[in-house]
């Protein structure tokens with residue numbers, strides 16, 4: 001869902017690569033790109049302005065953490081602020097078990113209201129609620145049929161509305177019928193129009209007044225970007241909605257709606273629709289969405305983990321070693337032992353500033369414990385000098401190492417070959433001097 005924004009932001013963060021520390025000037029330059037990326041994603045301009053201001057302030061005021069590169073520090077701040085922007089904490093539905101709950105779905109025609117009503121009903125049934133569907137859009141004849149069809153698919157009761165009925169009467173009577181049917185949560189699928197109009201708002205207000213819904217969910221099509229945000233504001237002014245459902249997040253929505261709606265309306269996105277199927281509804285987690293936008297996967301938690309396993313300044317030293325191609329088998333063994341604590345080679349590499357992209361190419365390189373132990377045994381059979389200068393390891397030394405570690409000669413050869421390839425790749429990634437493909441320089 002946030003693909004293009006994600007790409008633009010990772011471009012923007014490249015500005016921080018190779019910077020020794022954060023200062024007003026380089027932050028300004030880097031954040032200009034972040035600002036453009038957000039505007040291009042159709043985020044409300046005022047929201048963007050506040051956002052960039054906040055990030056700048058925090059990045060400048062931040063304590064310098066030795067184990068993080070300037071780029072990582074900015075990414076961390078941006079991630080925190082994005083999470084805030086997307087709504088902070090995940091907000092589920094506020095329903096009370098054991099009493100009749102009511103959810104009123106509102107929004108423009110075509111936003112995905114009917115589909116989302118059925119999706120939420122299914123979600124609630126999985127949570128052990130007994131939902132009752134109420135078609136209350138009497139103007140678009142197909143709307144009633146549509147919800148009845150979905151109800152049948154889900155094998156759920158639905159109110160037998162007809163186009164001759166009054167929407168307020170439908171909802172009131174449905175509350176009685178739902179209780180009679182032993183249901184405990186109603187979903188009112190109200191009417192939508194192509195545009196906001198007064199009579200519709202009156203009708204919705206009247207339903208709200210007579211039925212006192214626990215939740216009024218505004219359904220918005222994420223593809224409509226800032227329009228969705230404006231319409232949300234109007235609905236919210238009239239009805240005081242309790243949350244937002246953003247639909248069609250599976251399409252190529254640029255993300256502007258998701259990123260602006262909370263700041264502009266103060267209301268959180270509770271669910272996102274990610275497909276036409278009834279199961280394609282997800283609870284919306286701002287923190288997960290933020291790291292998805294940053295394309296970091298779980299790198300942020302790794303940054304935190306790195307702080308706990310790596311000594312002060314150690315990551316920095318490693319970076320320097322990679323850059324100068326001085327990373328040797330002894331360093332490799334140290335990292336490998338650490339890897340057992342953290343999980344994978346990929347996770348170590350993600351901690352090294354500038355190597356994140358490499359893990360993307362290689363996957364996460366999960367190395368099974370058995371394999372790790374074997375590699376460690378091979379390296380441990382080398383002398384310190386050999387570990388520091390792998391080039392010294394000639395065929396007769398390889399024989400000795402194979403014997404000492406109890407593996408086949410080919411395995412030693414393979415391990416050394418892999419190591420050499422890895423060194424080359426790392427050096428290339430770090431933009432070290434010496435050009436592409438050259439052998440790592442020995443200390």
Ligand code: GDP
Nearest residue numbers: 109110111112113114115247248273274275276
């Ligand atoms: P309503 O007029 O607001 O009730 O909108 P509908 O529920 O009829 O949805 C309009 C169209 O959007 C339908 O074709 C739905 O299948 C489609 N739709 C709804 N939600 C999603 C979603 O999350 N993803 C996709 N791809 N399509 C959706």
